[in-house]
Each structure stands twice: as structure tokens, then as C-alpha cells.
Amino acid sequence: MLGETKVSFSGVQPSGNLTIGNYLGAIRNFSLYSEAYKCFYCVVDSHAITVRQVPAELRRRTYETLALYIACGLDPQKNTLYVQSHVHEHTELAWILNCFTMFGELSRMTQFKDKSTKHADNINAGLFTYPVLMASDILLYQTDVVPIGIDQKQHVELCRNIADRFNQIYPGTFTMPEPIIAKDGKKIMSLAEPTKKMSKSDENANAVVYILDDKDTIIRKFKRAVTDSDTCVRFAEGKDGINNLMSIYSCFTQKTYEEIEREFEGRGYGDFKLAVGEACAAALEPIQKEYAKLLADKAYLEQVMAKGAEEASYVARRTLGKVKKKLGFVIPSSHT
Ligand code: TRP
Numbered sequence: 001m002l003g004e005t006k007v008s009f010s011g012v013q014p015s016g017n018l019t020i021g022n023y024l025g026a027i028r029n030f031s032l033y034s035e036a037y038k039c040f041y042c043v044v045d046s047h048a049i050t051v052r053q054v055p056a057e058l059r060r061r062t063y064e065t066l067a068l069y070i071a072c073g074l075d076p077q078k079n080t081l082y083v084q085s086h087v088h089e090h091t092e093l094a095w096i097l098n099c100f101t102m103f104g105e106l107s108r109m110t111q112f113k114d115k116s117t118k119h120a121d122n123i124n125a126g127l128f129t130y131p132v133l134m135a136s137d138i139l140l141y142q143t144d145v146v147p148i149g150i151d152q153k154q155h156v157e158l159c160r161n162i163a164d165r166f167n168q169i170y171p172g173t174f175t176m177p178e179p180i181i182a183k184d185g186k187k188i189m190s191l192a193e194p195t196k197k198m199s200k201s202d203e204n205a206n207a208v209v210y211i212l213d214d215k216d217t218i219i220r221k222f223k224r225a226v227t228d229s230d231t232c233v234r235f236a237e238g239k240d241g242i243n244n245l246m247s248i249y250s251c252f253t254q255k256t257y258e259e260i261e262r263e264f265e266g267r268g269y270g271d272f273k274l275a276v277g278e279a280c281a282a283a284l285e286p287i288q289k290e291y292a293k294l295l296a297d298k299a300y301l302e303q304v305m306a307k308g309a310e311e312a313s314y315v316a317r318r319t320l321g322k323v324k325k326k327l328g329f330v331i332p333s334s335h336t
Pocket of ligand 1: 009010011012013044047133134137138146147148152155
């Protein structure tokens with residue numbers, strides 16, 4: 001907490017194209033806090049380099065992710081939108097927190113286990129300590145809430161353990177953050193294998209709907225979505241494909257499952273899939289238009305990230321200074 005105001009913090013990696021899962025599970029919820037909270041939303045480029053990146057692509061995606069934040073409804077006047085590497089306190093605090101994080105804790109992180117299987121030729125130390133950098137992101141801003149998709153819950157729990165361990169030794173240093181996971185849309189599944197999470201790195205292009213897919217592509221992907229041999233649109237155990245489509249439809253239309261079941265009573269899966277595709281395309285259209293406009297104005301995006309970095313640095317500097325003092329580091333006299 002910063003004085004009287006509660007703080008919301010989250011981050012998105014500028015790697016890969018964002019999916020409707022990222023949108024519904026996380027980004028869409030960031031704006032819920034814009035009015036009552038002080039909000040920091042970061043493009044986490046330092047996290048992205050834990051797997052190899054093509055420099056030109058990383059640079060392009062950093063602008064794109066920032067543009068997408070704004071296009072998804074985050075007003076840069078009301079939210080601090082910035083790039084992680086522009087605020088060096090993130091990596092500096094991460095080193096300190098490394099010394100308060102246990103090897104065993106990091107070994108239990110499921111994302112580390114998954115990523116080290118996927119990138120078996122590059123299991124670097126950064127991949128291992130990734131959650132410590134994430135804890136540093138969150139704790140630097142005295143964050144109260146962290147809106148995230150369910151896959152990041154374990155990392156926020158680790159962050160709480162680190163904060164608690166630090167606070168036990170140096171009381172009153174960090175605010176304890178709460179993960180906030182969207183009730184609906186917390187786990188959007190693959191359209192091809194609906195028992196698996198929709199993932200931006202899926203090799204099957206039909207499994208994933210990207211925020212920037214055009215209408216025809218969206219409708220085609222939903223038409224091909226895997227369902228079941230039943231013919232009735234209803235939410236039930238074992239109907240993973242239909243359950244997932246109902247959940248997506250509900251997120252985009254605000255209709256309840258009962259309303260959806262009534263709407264499609266006596267109608268086939270074909271009709272339903274088309275309706276889901278159309279609802280999704282209609283919801284994404286204004287975002288895509290705004291995104292295209294923003295990306296054409298690089299100078300504006302640079303202005304937003306510069307203002308964001310300045311605001312973020314101000315807070316980050318204060319927390320890091322407090323941490324260093326508590327640890328017993330000598331503060332150079334020019335800094336007091
Ligand atoms: N690890 C998150 C992801 O891959 C991104 C992230 C980095 C983040 N730092 C964060 C999310 C801090 C929330 C808070 O999705």
C-alpha cells in the first residue's frame with residue numbers, strides 16, 4: 001500500500017502473440033482497478049530473455065504489448081504503463097531477494113519444470129530464478145493485488161513467502177500481495193485439446209485464438225473446435241470442449257450458462273460454434289482497431305513508456321532504498 005491508496009501490479013511478457021486466454025484471464029481484469037487503485041502494469045522484457053529471443057522481435061513485441069495494454073482499455077493517464085528494463089530497481093531488488101529464496105522452493109515451481117523440459121538445451125539460472133524477479137516486480141511497488149491467470153498463482157504464493165521471510169527479519173518492509181484470479185475466464189482451454197490450457201506457444205494453429213486474429217480466422221478456428229458426440233449445448237462433466245466454448249461465450253457476452261443453454265436448445269453445435277466465433281470477433285474488433293492506430297504512432301508509445309518509467313522509478317527507488325537501509329548497506333551520502 002502506498003499511503004492510503006491500494007496498489008495493483010501485473011506484468012505481461014513481450015514474447016509470442018497474446019491469446020484470448022491472456023485477455024480474458026488477465027489483461028481484461030487489469031482495468032477493473034484503474035479507478036480505485038494505483039496501478040502499475042509492466043511489459044516484462046527482462047523475464048522474456050530467460051528463453052532466447054530474436055532482438056528485433058523482442059523490440060517489436062515490447063511496443064506491441066504496450067499498445068495492447070492501452071487498446072485493451074488501460075488509460076495511460078490512470079495507469080502506470082512501462083517497460084521493466086527501464087526501471088533498474090527490478091533487477092537490483094531481485095538479487096537481494098535471491099538471498100531470501102530457497103533452492104528447494106524454486107525447484108518446486110511447475111513453470112520451471114515445464115520450461116526446462118521444453119528448453120532442455122538452455123536450462124539457465126535465469127529460468128530458475130525467474131520467480132524471484134517476479135517477486136521483486138511485485139514487492140517494489142508495495143502491491144496489494146496482483147491480477148493474474150491461474151498459471152501464475154504459484155509464483156505469487158512464492159512471492160508471499162519471500163515477503164514474509166524478509167518481513168520476519170526486517171519488520172514492516174513489504175506489503176503482502178494477494179493474487180486475484182478472474183472468476184470467469186481464468187482458464188481458457190485449447191480448442192483442439194480442451195483438457196489442455198490454451199497456450200500462445202501451441203504448435204497447432206487451430207488450438208489457439210489470438211487477440212489479433214481477424215474475424216474469418218476466428219470463426220474458422222471456432223468452427224473446427226473439438227466437441228463431443230452428444231448434440232446438446234449444456235455444461236456437464238466430460239464435455240470439456242463444449243464447457244470451454246460456453247465459458248468463452250459467457251465471458252464475451254456476459255450470459256450465464258443457463259441462458260446459453262436456453263438460447264441453443266434444439267440447435268446443433270454448428271450454430272453454437274458460429275455464435276461463439278461471432279461474439280469473440282465482435283468483442284475483439286474495437287481492440288484491434290485501437291491497437292493498429294496506436295502501433296502506427298511509435299512516438300506516442302515512447303512517450304507513454306517514458307512517463308510510466310518515471311512514475312515507477314519514483315516508487316521503486318523508495319522501496320529499494322528502504323530495503324538497503326534495513327539490510328545494513330551503507331547508503332552513499334549523495335543519496336540522502
Ligand atoms: N510471469 C508472468 C507471466 O509469464 C509475467 C509477470 C512477470 C508477472 N512479473 C509479474 C505477472 C508480476 C504478475 C506480476 O505471465
